[in-house]
Amino acid sequence: MDTKGWSAIYPVTYTYRQLLNHRMEVAMQAWGKTTVTNRGFTLIETIIVLLLLAMLLGVVGSVFIVSLRAWDAGSIRTGIREDVSYAMEKVVRDLKEMANGSLSQYSSIEHTIQFEETGGDTYVLYLYNSADPVFNSRYNRDFYNLHKANINQGDDPDSGEGVLILRDLVSPDASAPATALTISGSQVTLDLAVRRGDETVTIRTMVRPRNL
Amino acid sequence: MRNVRQGFTLIELLIAIILVAGGLMVLMQLMSVAIFADSDLEYSLIALNLANEKLEELKDGNYSSVTSATESSIPDFSFIDDRIVTVSDVNGLKDVQVEVRWTQKGGQQSIQLRTHIANY
Numbered sequence: 001m002d003t004k005g006w007s008a009i010y011p012v013t014y015t016y017r018q019l020l021n022h023r024m025e026v027a028m029q030a031w032g033k034t035t036v037t038n039r040g041f042t043l044i045e046t047i048i049v050l051l052l053l054a055m056l057l058g059v060v061g062s063v064f065i066v067s068l069r070a071w072d073a074g075s076i077r078t079g080i081r082e083d084v085s086y087a088m089e090k091v092v093r094d095l096k097e098m099a100n101g102s103l104s105q106y107s108s109i110e111h112t113i114q115f116e117e118t119g120g121d122t123y124v125l126y127l128y129n130s131a132d133p134v135f136n137s138r139y140n141r142d143f144y145n146l147h148k149a150n151i152n153q154g155d156d157p158d159s160g161e162g163v164l165i166l167r168d169l170v171s172p173d174a175s176a177p178a179t180a181l182t183i184s185g186s187q188v189t190l191d192l193a194v195r196r197g198d199e200t201v202t203i204r205t206m207v208r209p210r211n212l
Numbered sequence: 213m214r215n216v217r218q219g220f221t222l223i224e225l226l227i228a229i230i231l232v233a234g235g236l237m238v239l240m241q242l243m244s245v246a247i248f249a250d251s252d253l254e255y256s257l258i259a260l261n262l263a264n265e266k267l268e269e270l271k272d273g274n275y276s277s278v279t280s281a282t283e284s285s286i287p288d289f290s291f292i293d294d295r296i297v298t299v300s301d302v303n304g305l306k307d308v309q310v311e312v313r314w315t316q317k318g319g320q321q322s323i324q325l326r327t328h329i330a331n332y
Contacts, residue, residue: 040219049225056229060236067243074247081254088261176288187272189265201254202288205261208272 073199080168080194080201087146087166088192091125092207094148095188100211103183106157111139111172111181113188114151115209121152125181127169128160139173143195168194177202186212248317255291256323259312262286263325266295266310275331278306293320305330 041049094117095103101116106124113125127144146169149155149162169179170193177200180191186209193202220228270278283295293313300307305328313322 041222045222049222052226053229056233060233063240064236067240067247070247071243074250077254078250081257085257092264185272187268203258203261204265204288206265206268206272208268 073197076196076199077201080196080199083166084192084194084201084203088190088203088205090165091146091190092205094123094125095207095209098209098211103186103188103209103212105183111179112157113181113183121150124149124151124155124157124162125165126157127172127179127181128157130160139171142171142174143167144169144171144179146192166192166194168196170195170200252316252321255314255316255321258289259292259314259321259323260325262289262292262295263310263312263323266297266312267308267325267327270297270308270310271329275306275329278308278329291315302328 095113095115097118099116099118099120101122103113103115106112106114106126109126111127114122115125116122125146125148127139128147129141129144131141132138145160145164146166147157147160147162148165149157155161170177172179172181174193177193178191179193180189182189182191188207188209189204190207191202191204193200278299279297280299281297284293286292286295291314293315296311296313298309298311307326308329309324309326311322311324313320315321
């Protein structure tokens, strides 16, 4: 017998494939005993990681929610600011350039401004809430819209006619900040306080009609 | 046939988590910058209208009452530090400057309006 060759270990009846398989099995068993590669995490490790992840997500999430709220508030304020500055610009221009006519309240109602434009038409700026059956001087609703009615064209302030200039104004009777349209002599003080949700933006200015 | 599916180590996971958290923080920082930039505009708008108010008031009053003055606060607008009127004579006209100042983000901001008022 040949004691030095493969035939000493394996009978000749084995095929080459069988030989290969056998060698591999032996090799893998030996290797598997020395290193365990797909061991996975232990329960403790997994729990630690999950706890850390949860804590981090908690911190990051709460900061994120706070900044989302601030973002929301900011975008509401931006919207209000745009609307208020448009309304302010429009009313200030109208009053600055009004004709040399009378500047007074409409039917002696507070927070209304009646003025004449250079075309000769008479206009009324007034605060209106459609829930009021008839427009009047009692500002007992929470919110009002600012309208500009052309009296000569037949706009009726009692039914909220005319151009809508600004929405969501805080009632003049509310505690400050409140809306106010005040005439004193030949000057008009405009306080526009707009509230949407929890956000209120207040702007004040004064106009002195140039032609008076 | 060597098994190479090794999985992550704890350290690798922690690093990944910290990186993700850092990235989120940067995003939120950007958000707060945008929010502050926005409130800047609101304060400027209010201050501009208050400066305008003062100018209109001066135009409506007597020419002789157009003088330098400082209001150290404005009712209902507590964030405003002061409103300063500076008047100087220029060829028989009054050069009027209204400055409204307020403090924001630790620094003082201001807005100025300037005009001439004549004695007509």
